Amino acid sequence: MLSEATEGRLAHLGVGVSRWSLVLFFIGFGLFKFTPQEAADVAPLMAHSPFLFWVNPLFGQQGGSDFIGVIELIFGVLIALRHFQPLLSAYGSLGAAGALLITQSFLFSTPGLDPQSADAGFLLKDLTLFGVALFVSSEAFGAARRRSAGS
Template sequence: MINLGLETCIARLGSGVMRWSLVLFFIGFGLYTFTPDEAAGVAPLMAHSPVLFWVSPLLGQRGGSSLVGAIEIALGTLIAVRHVRPLWSAYGSLAASAVLLVILSFLATTPGPDPASHDAGFLVKDLTLFGAALWTSAEAFAAARRRTAASVALRRELNAIARERKHRNSDQPVGAEHG
């Protein structure tokens, strides 16, 4: 067994690595989707997806890939703001998990995928990212709840202090506070 302090340190480190890996993944791959090579690479996957089949016909191959990239960059940014806006980060991570489910569905919807191919292996790693996105979402929702509870408690305490001061001041005769 290890001591509680070390355990806490490892948990914080793991949490940070997981969150920032998701941020880098989403922003990095989001930027990559703006390249012609990536647009051509994802076009067949999107064309056979029951969720994304309409994107390329509507926006074109590059436009569809750019839309996906913009969404990925936005989600990576939302995940990154955890310490400033935990609720935004929670929803960003939850949306990222939905995106990852769509990506994982490519394994079943793309005709003739070879399970041993580079593309299949590339997609399977998204299962781990899916788990990380769910975990970071739950962690950020918990942080948002704690922040809200602390804010409510502080507001109650400040209101109680204000009521007490008002009560004390109302018990004194007018002008008594000037001595």
């Protein structure tokens, strides 16, 4: 058994690692969306998505990827604001969770995607990130409530 103090330190460390890995993920992949290679790679996923099918026809392949990149960057920045604006961070985390659910839908909507391929594995990891986004959102909502009660 661990002491309560050790449990608290582990929980604090776990929340921090979870939040900042999510921030780095969204900022890193958000920036990557501005590259022609990534735009070409995500175009077939978006074209068959029940949620994003309209993006590339509206903005073009690179513009559509840029659009998604901006959204990902916004979520990453909002999540990073946890210590300054926990409520914004909580909503950013919820937005990230929604984005991660959309990427999970690619597993079912992309024709010819081999479930055992590296592409499918890359998409499947978003299920874990979805859980992380919900977890850090809950923590940030709690921090916002405590801050509001202390005001």
